Amino acid sequence: MMVLLLIRLADTYFWLKKNKTSPNNSKKSILRFALGTITTASMWCIYCLVLFPYIDTIELAFNIIIVSAMAGGASTVLAGSKVTAMLYSGILLIPFSIALLLEPEFHEYILGLLGMSFGCVMLITANKSANFTALAIRLKNENAVLVEDMEAEVTARTRQIYELSNIDPLTGLFNRNAFLTHLRTNIDKSKKANESIALLFIDLDGFKKINDTIGHETGDMVLKQTAERLKEIYKNHQLICRWGGDEFLVAVENSNKSKAILLADKLIKRISEPYIFSRNRLSISATVGIAMFPEHATQENVLIQLADTAMYYQKKAFPSTAGVFSAHLGKQLAREQRLKDGLSEAIENQQLRLVFQPIVDSETFQPVAFEALLRWQLVNENIPPYEFISIAEQYGQIRKIGAWVLNEACKAAKSWQSQMPLSVAVNVSVIQLQDDDFIDIVDQALVDSGLPSKFLHIEITESVFAADKETLLDKITCLQERGIKVSIDDFGTEYSSLSVIQDLSANKVKIDKAFVDSLDSNGMPIVNAVLQIAKAFGYDVVAEGVETLQQAEVLRKAGVNHLQGYYFAKPLESTILKQYLKGRALPLID
Known part of the structure; x- marks a missing residue:
């Protein structure tokens, strides 16, 4: 018995060492463990069968109790493998009990009967324990798959919610809320790095005529292609936005006025290239207003408003070109706002x-x-x-x-x-x-x-x-x-x-x-x-x-x-x- 246990201990050591260097084959490992366990049970069975004619009644009772206890423990410890658990319990108790039942002495018969009864109970217990364990493992795996599926669904739903709340469904660009969040983050970074940001407000020239004459479906295709052209020219897609209608925003990090105007000219040139659909060849252009952080404004909403103002005045004076906001435009904006507000009550105020x-x-x-x-x-x-x-x-x-x-x-x-x-x-x-x-x-x-x-x-x-x-x-x-x-x-x-x-x-x-x-x-x-x-x-x-x-x-x-x-x-x-x-x-x- 000691030699067998030492062999199994050595086998365990080599098995663990091998698993560190090469992948584990689960079926072979289970078979290896089962053979060692059955061999150990067989050794105990031989021990009891060989020695029981030579021992007294107390030692005989002691042996039947020991193997019964080992069978009882095996019914749960080995429940991961039904065959191993049932064989282990059966080998420990059944042969030894049969041998006792065949002896003429009454006390041996009684011990054999008890051993046989307990052996049958252990077989039933091992079977049920193994079934329960298999069911638990299956449920665990099923739950793991279910949890994985739920996580995948939650991820998909989260992505869908994100797209609904952050992505413009027509162009695939960020919408207002998402763009403002990213712009605010970049403004905070630029403050710390003492860098400038150029905000480009892009308005398409002639787009309304396309919607009115050809239809909104064609207009939507123009907007989609415009979005692709913007992404093609400016690679930081997190800072491109469809602001609404035919208006787009582009924020340029670490930029000055000259760089912003050069980029705006590139965008205007690309947008002005013909839009070709199945039977239509359309031409539009764009006017761009530019406002600078922190020179013109330090808040994102104000920066956008000033870029919009620059675009508005540029469209009136020099359409299809780019213009930068200035103090003069700022004064005009303030005066226009003052007059607009005053006109609303001019009649009532006589x-x-x-x-x-x-x-x-x-x-x-x-x-x-x-x-x-x-x-x-x-x-x-x-x-x-x-x-x-x-x-x-x-x-x-x-x-x-x-x-x-x-x-x-x-x-x-x-x-x-x-x-x-x-x-x-x-x-x-x-x-x-x-x-x-x-x-x-x-x-x-x-x-x-x-x-x-x-x-x-x-x-x-x-x-x-x-x-x-x-x-x-x-x-x-x-x-x-x-x-x-x-x-x-x-x-x-x-x-x-x-x-x-x-x-x-x-x-x-x-x-x-x-x-x-x-x-x-x-x-x-x-x-x-x-x-x-x-x-x-x-x-x-x-x-x-x-x-x-x-x-x-x-x-x-x-x-x-x-x-x-x-x-x-x-x-x-x-x-x-x-x-x-x-x-x-x-x-x-x-």
């Missing part, structure tokens, strides 16, 4: 007022109408109309202000009817004309004021015909059907064409001041051309910006019907207008 400039007959120099001109006094500053009207149009405030002007102009014209039956001319923007309620607003102004419609003139610029021409012509026809006269203001400076004149069927055209100023050079031929066209269509002609008697005489002789300008009067406040009409305190010529 800061708006109308002044009236007379339009006179070219033969008699007597007034035939007044043009209503809007003035705005913000605190102690008179804001020029060319500045605040564009802001009102841009931020959607022109509708409210335009309606107020119409109402006030009609009321003023009604008030002077008792002195002189003169018309009032009101400028209307294309945004107002596009309003579905515009005709109703005009009708309401006439009703509220009691002014006959024939005394209202609506002045529009040629730029209205760059919009929805058919709809606008319908609106103009509705005005004329009510007896309201329509004038084309600043004629010849924008979208003039014979087709516009023919379709419009206006009542008057107004020659712009620029041509009146250049009567001595190249302005006169244009004035003569306008007069010929107007005469052919039966329109009256008004010349604006008349500042000298000489200009007035030249225009009168040329055949201009009406004149307007500082030579006759500057725009008059309402209180002075009454004196002007009475011909008292104010001379005709200022």
Whole structure:
């Protein structure tokens, strides 16, 4: 027995040493252990069978107890292998018990019976223990697979949630939230490293036309290809973002203005290359605004706003190029914001007022109408109309202000009817004309004021015909059907064409001041051309910006019907207008 145990101990040592240098073969290892265990059980069985005839009753009982205890322990310790556990218990107890049962002595028979009974119980116990252990191992493995599957599903769900919350689904670029997080992190790093960051705000030029004419599906494909082109040029994809619509952001680490402009030019050049689809070859471009950290701003939201501002002004002045934010643009932004905020309450705060400039007959120099001109006094500053009207149009405030002007102009014209039956001319923007309620607003102004419609003139610029021409012509026809006269203001400076004149069927055209100023050079031929066209269509002609008697005489002789300008009067406040009409305190010529 001692020799056998020493052999098994040595075998265990060599087995452990071998496993350190070469992979373990689990089946061979289990078989190796099982053979050693069965050999040990067989040795104990032989020991009991050989010695039991020569030992006394106490030693015999002691032996049966020992092997029973070993069988009992084996039923659980060896439960990992059912065959090994059952063979070990059976070899220890069954042969020895059978041998005792065959002996004539009663006490030996009793010990054999007890051993056989215990052996059967151990076989059953070993079988159940082995089954339980196998079930536990199987469940453990199944649970491990289940846990692995659950972890994989959780990982997939986490990735899906991340993509939903961080990735723009159309382009695959980071969305606003993810980009802002990465930009904030990079700003913190750049602060510590004392480095600059350039933020590029990219807006596609001509994209809206693709959506409107070809369709949003094609527009989406353009956006996808644009995103790929951005990633192709700039490799740090964590700092590229689709900000919204056709706007993209790129943050450039450790950059200066020169590097940022070079990158912007590359991006514009790449974006401007043709987009080729199945049957379409499309061309767009891009305008880029650039803001620098920390020179222009230290907060990510402010940096983006300033880059957007630079892009906006660059698009107005030099589209399809790159421009860097400057202190001048910053002042413009602050002033624009101040005016926008002020306009929202200008009517309620009674800061708006109308002044009236007379339009006179070219033969008699007597007034035939007044043009209503809007003035705005913000605190102690008179804001020029060319500045605040564009802001009102841009931020959607022109509708409210335009309606107020119409109402006030009609009321003023009604008030002077008792002195002189003169018309009032009101400028209307294309945004107002596009309003579905515009005709109703005009009708309401006439009703509220009691002014006959024939005394209202609506002045529009040629730029209205760059919009929805058919709809606008319908609106103009509705005005004329009510007896309201329509004038084309600043004629010849924008979208003039014979087709516009023919379709419009206006009542008057107004020659712009620029041509009146250049009567001595190249302005006169244009004035003569306008007069010929107007005469052919039966329109009256008004010349604006008349500042000298000489200009007035030249225009009168040329055949201009009406004149307007500082030579006759500057725009008059309402209180002075009454004196002007009475011909008292104010001379005709200022």
